[in-house]
Amino acid sequence: MISERWTASAVEGLISLPLESLLTGDYEADPALVHERLRTRYGPVAPIDVMGVPVWFAMGYDEVLHIMQNAREVWSKRVDHWRAYAEGRVPADWPLLALLQADNSGFHDGERHRGLRGAWIAGLRPFQEPGSEQAQRLERAMVRYCDDLVGVIAEGGPAGSADLAAQYARPFPLLVANHLLGVTIERGEELLEDQWRLLDGADSAGAYQRLHAALLELATVKRQRRGDDLPSYMIEAKPDLTDEELARELMMLSGFLDFTGSLICNVILEAITNPRLRESLSVGAIEEVVNRVALANPALANLTFRYARTEVKLGRFTIAAGDPVMLSIAGAHADPRFAGALARDTIRSTRAHLAWGAGPHRCPSQRLATQMSTIAVRRLLDRFSTLKPALPSGRLPWRPSPFVRALRALPVHYELSRSFSGTPRPESGGEPSPPALKDATQDGGDGRPRSGLLAFLRRLRRTQ
Ligand code: HEM
Structure with a gap:
């Protein structure tokens, strides 16, 4: 459930959209069904909430690969590029915060x-x-x-x-x-x-x-x-x-x-x-x-966040500068554009996965x-x-x-x-x-x- 600190703040973009909680019993039992539902409703990128915090969820193979490759350095892994965090809207006791704040190579x-x-x-x-x-x-x-x-x-x-x-x-x-x-x-x-x-x-x-x-x-x-x-x-x-x-x-x-x-x-x-x-x-x-x-x-189904340094188009949405995106490896692998190509045994070999x-x-x-x-x-x-x-x-x-x-x-x-x-x-x-x-x-x-x-x-x- 999204708390008031989100809805009360500047209502635009991500936080103005209806957000589906990712971590539900359905997700634990069968994440693929949740990915399918989100993909049908929103396309390759969906607005979700992760333990009460609004996040974009990227499940399209091309989108996930593009962000990972970060060709023009649009994406940062540093938590201080997260606008909501910089504005003090992420609760200090939010369970994932300590991990995202870690001062190691994964977050620089x-x-x-x-x-x-x-x-x-x-x-x-x-x-x-x-x-x-x-x-x-x-x-x-x-x-x-x-x-x-x-x-x-x-x-x-x-x-x-x-x-x-x-x-x-x-x-x-x-x-x-x-x-x-x-x-x-x-x-x-x-x-x-x-x-x-x-x-x-x-x-x-x-x-x-x-x-x-x-x-x-x-x-x-x-x-x-x-x-x-x-x-x-x-x-x-x-x-x-x-x-x-x-x-x-x-x-x-x-x-x-x-x-x-x-x-x-x-x-x-x-x-x-x-x-x-x-x-x-x-x-x-x-x-x-x-x-x-x-x-x-x-095994690593979803990755820690990337933060947009500038406004950028992704899937059917415009991601505002400072928004967090969670990359879903499991979601990308199930993307029909990737999975379909695999089934046809064309250029994309099974080695092109993103695990x-x-x-x-x-x-x-x-x-x-x-x-x-x-x-x-x-x-x-x-x-x-x-x-x-x-x-x-x-x-x-x-x-x-x-x-x-x-x-x-x-x-x-x-x-x-x-x-x-x-x-x-x-x-x-x-x-x-x-x-x-x-x-x-x-x-x-x-x-x-x-x-x-x-x-x-x-x-x-x-x-x-
Ligand atoms: C099944 C086991 C493993 C999987 C699925 C896995 C997968 C990954 C993935 C997907 C990343 C990229 C994370 C990102 O882009 O945000 C990563 C990064 C990394 N992995 Fe692995 N890994 C595994 C085992 C290991 C092991 C055993 C080690 C060390 C002995 C290791 C060391 C690292 C390090 C240091 C990074 C950070 C690289 C960087 O930020 O430049 N991994 N791993």
């Missing part, structure tokens, strides 16, 4: 953005370069993480029930985060649990504070003693990056890894509900499934996120001879969110493959955690203590 333009983005690209390069030592080490670690997670599930017996979201798809990227960050496994568990809390809402404010403090400490440690890890490579690429700036960039990892967990869930769902897929799941075939799921059910963004803010980690998804799904299908959804697809619970399309749980019935013993590595007997984050590029490889990790996962299993 121009030179400042290019500098921070350059640090990300350089920091991720060693992990994404095929055949590099760091990429190979990361790949081995990913396989081990998958096996550890399956090992904990298997403690429930050779056949049984599991929640593959909580016990597999979501913790896996967090384990990868610890590897990328280059933290000791003991202290890494605190980070891991706080990232989990941050994303799940339970003690989210406390988790944010602790995570920020830990990442700031990590930035300081890495500046003094570099390792083969993302923060060290980022410092190397941009030595003038302050510890505070680096910590703020690294805070973004939680969100990105959450999208990765969501994508993995969506791919697992596709793989276990489509029996034909299981027969031919080579690496290449799984990569293609990841690509198709990213198109049909993008990784486009233009100056395009995801610098597509290869890594695709590899994580491919390994996680391949390993899971190797380890289990049977995986059947425990709920019909219409009853699967989705997380209510303006941005992600993510399963809250993915309950399955499973049977382990005979070839997999499922015995997790022995616990070490609880060694004390070190007082500070230590530089450690080993990521809990064979022979290193893993008691905290296993305990954490067992707790997840019990709290399902």
Whole structure:
């Protein structure tokens, strides 16, 4: 519902139009139907309200791509270009405000953005370069993480029930985060649990504070003693990056890894509900499934806002300078102009989807996120001879969110493959955690203590 602060203000453009709330039960159950309704009524761009705040919702493929590419720099990602925000009309407690105000590369333009983005690209390069030592080490670690997670599930017996979201798809990227960050496994568990809390809402404010403090400490440690890890490579690429700036960039990892967990869930769902897929799941075939799921059910369904710097025509409307536009990737993929062209198999290939963004803010980690998804799904299908959804697809619970399309749980019935013993590595007997984050590029490889990790996962299993 739009509050009086909007209707009482200068009544023109966006706020003078009837606004449909985006986040309703209908949207949670079936966003595609809501997109279709909006598209029929308004065309490729619709006026909506997001948690009480008026926003334009772009769902046309051409419009979304055009804004992402931002060819003539008409669009800004900086919140201070939002007219309603500058005029104090956005309530201080509006739930999305803290995210949009974040001082990191995702919310800057121009030179400042290019500098921070350059640090990300350089920091991720060693992990994404095929055949590099760091990429190979990361790949081995990913396989081990998958096996550890399956090992904990298997403690429930050779056949049984599991929640593959909580016990597999979501913790896996967090384990990868610890590897990328280059933290000791003991202290890494605190980070891991706080990232989990941050994303799940339970003690989210406390988790944010602790995570920020830990990442700031990590930035300081890495500046003094570099390792083969993302923060060290980022410092190397941009030595003038302050510890505070680096910590703020690294805070973004939680969100990105959450999208990765969501994508993995969506791919697992596709793989276990489509029996034909299981027969031919080579690496290449799984990569293609990841690509198709990213198109049909993008984990990051809608993006944070862009603000018009000048008045601009979009769809059937004129967008006033300072208006916010939310880009809908899911909506753009369903646009008949795009989907229709795909169906006819013409110039627009399935690779022309926008799940990784486009233009100056395009995801610098597509290869890594695709590899994580491919390994996680391949390993899971190797380890289990049977995986059947425990709920019909219409009853699967989705997380209510303006941005992600993510399963809250993915309950399955499973049977382990005979070839997999499922015995997790022995616990070490609880060694004390070190007082500070230590530089450690080993990521809990064979022979290193893993008691905290296993305990954490067992707790997840019990709290399902
Ligand atoms: C399935 C997983 C992922 C998806 C779907 C995804 C998608 C995206 C998209 C659509 C954007 C553009 C946002 C915009 O234009 O507003 C983006 C940006 C970004 N992504 Fe990813 N991403 C994923 C995983 C990751 C991972 C694992 C990392 C890091 C390890 C990462 C790092 C980034 C960064 C740093 C940006 C900001 C780039 C910039 O503003 O220049 N992403 N991602």
